Amino acid sequence: MTRSHAPALASRPVHLRPDGRAGPGSPQERSGPVTGRPCRSRSRSLTPKGHAFLAGAARSRRENARAAVEALSPGEQAMFTEMCRKVAGSIDTLLH
Incomplete structure:
Protein backbone atom coordinates (compact mmCIF):
# COMPACT_ATOMS: atom_id res chain seq x y z
CA MET A 1 0.00 0.00 0.00
CA SER A 45 3.10 33.55 8.48
CA LEU A 46 3.17 31.05 11.30
CA THR A 47 4.72 31.73 14.66
CA PRO A 48 7.00 29.10 16.19
CA LYS A 49 4.02 28.08 18.35
CA GLY A 50 1.90 27.68 15.19
CA HIS A 51 4.59 25.55 13.53
CA ALA A 52 4.77 23.37 16.65
CA PHE A 53 0.98 22.96 16.67
CA LEU A 54 0.85 21.93 12.99
CA ALA A 55 3.80 19.55 13.42
CA GLY A 56 2.03 17.90 16.36
CA ALA A 57 -1.21 17.63 14.38
CA ALA A 58 0.62 16.04 11.43
CA ARG A 59 2.41 13.59 13.74
CA SER A 60 -0.91 12.62 15.35
CA ARG A 61 -2.53 12.14 11.92
CA ARG A 62 0.32 9.84 10.82
CA GLU A 63 0.07 7.81 14.04
CA ASN A 64 -3.70 7.43 13.59
CA ALA A 65 -3.27 6.38 9.96
CA ARG A 66 -0.63 3.82 10.97
CA ALA A 67 -2.95 2.37 13.63
CA ALA A 68 -5.83 2.15 11.14
CA VAL A 69 -3.66 0.36 8.57
CA GLU A 70 -2.42 -2.13 11.17
CA ALA A 71 -6.03 -2.99 12.10
CA LEU A 72 -6.97 -3.97 8.51
CA SER A 73 -5.94 -6.93 6.41
CA PRO A 74 -4.43 -6.19 2.96
CA GLY A 75 -7.81 -7.00 1.34
CA GLU A 76 -9.65 -4.70 3.74
CA GLN A 77 -7.07 -1.96 3.08
CA ALA A 78 -7.73 -2.27 -0.66
CA MET A 79 -11.50 -2.09 -0.18
CA PHE A 80 -11.17 0.87 2.19
CA THR A 81 -8.92 2.70 -0.28
CA GLU A 82 -11.39 2.07 -3.10
CA MET A 83 -14.31 3.35 -1.01
CA CYS A 84 -12.39 6.46 0.06
CA ARG A 85 -11.52 7.27 -3.55
CA LYS A 86 -15.14 6.80 -4.59
CA VAL A 87 -16.41 9.12 -1.85
CA ALA A 88 -13.67 11.70 -2.54
CA GLY A 89 -14.56 11.64 -6.26
CA SER A 90 -18.22 12.17 -5.45
CA ILE A 91 -17.42 15.12 -3.18
CA ASP A 92 -15.05 16.56 -5.80
CA THR A 93 -17.86 16.38 -8.37
CA LEU A 94 -20.16 18.32 -6.04
CA LEU A 95 -17.56 21.04 -5.48
CA HIS A 96 -16.63 21.58 -9.12
Missing part, protein backbone atom coordinates in the same frame (compact mmCIF):
# COMPACT_ATOMS: atom_id res chain seq x y z
CA THR A 2 1.37 3.42 -0.94
CA ARG A 3 1.80 5.88 1.91
CA SER A 4 1.26 9.56 1.40
CA HIS A 5 3.30 12.03 3.38
CA ALA A 6 2.17 15.55 4.15
CA PRO A 7 4.34 18.24 2.60
CA ALA A 8 6.93 19.80 4.85
CA LEU A 9 5.80 22.96 6.59
CA ALA A 10 6.92 26.03 4.72
CA SER A 11 8.83 28.66 6.63
CA ARG A 12 7.86 31.37 4.16
CA PRO A 13 4.64 33.40 4.36
CA VAL A 14 1.48 32.11 2.74
CA HIS A 15 0.12 34.60 0.21
CA LEU A 16 -3.64 34.82 -0.23
CA ARG A 17 -5.32 35.93 -3.42
CA PRO A 18 -8.17 38.46 -3.22
CA ASP A 19 -10.64 35.55 -3.39
CA GLY A 20 -9.03 34.01 -0.28
CA ARG A 21 -7.25 31.10 -2.02
CA ALA A 22 -3.61 30.53 -1.18
CA GLY A 23 -0.97 30.99 -3.84
CA PRO A 24 1.08 33.65 -5.49
CA GLY A 25 -1.37 34.04 -8.37
CA SER A 26 -0.51 35.13 -11.86
CA PRO A 27 0.67 38.65 -12.69
CA GLN A 28 -2.84 39.34 -14.02
CA GLU A 29 -4.29 38.44 -10.63
CA ARG A 30 -1.75 40.61 -8.79
CA SER A 31 -2.54 43.65 -10.95
CA GLY A 32 -6.28 43.81 -11.46
CA PRO A 33 -7.30 42.04 -14.70
CA VAL A 34 -9.49 44.92 -15.94
CA THR A 35 -8.14 48.17 -14.51
CA GLY A 36 -4.46 47.30 -14.10
CA ARG A 37 -4.63 48.62 -10.54
CA PRO A 38 -3.10 46.40 -7.88
CA CYS A 39 -5.45 44.04 -6.11
CA ARG A 40 -5.27 43.73 -2.36
CA SER A 41 -3.29 40.80 -1.08
CA ARG A 42 -2.68 39.41 2.38
CA SER A 43 0.28 37.63 3.81
CA ARG A 44 0.23 35.29 6.78
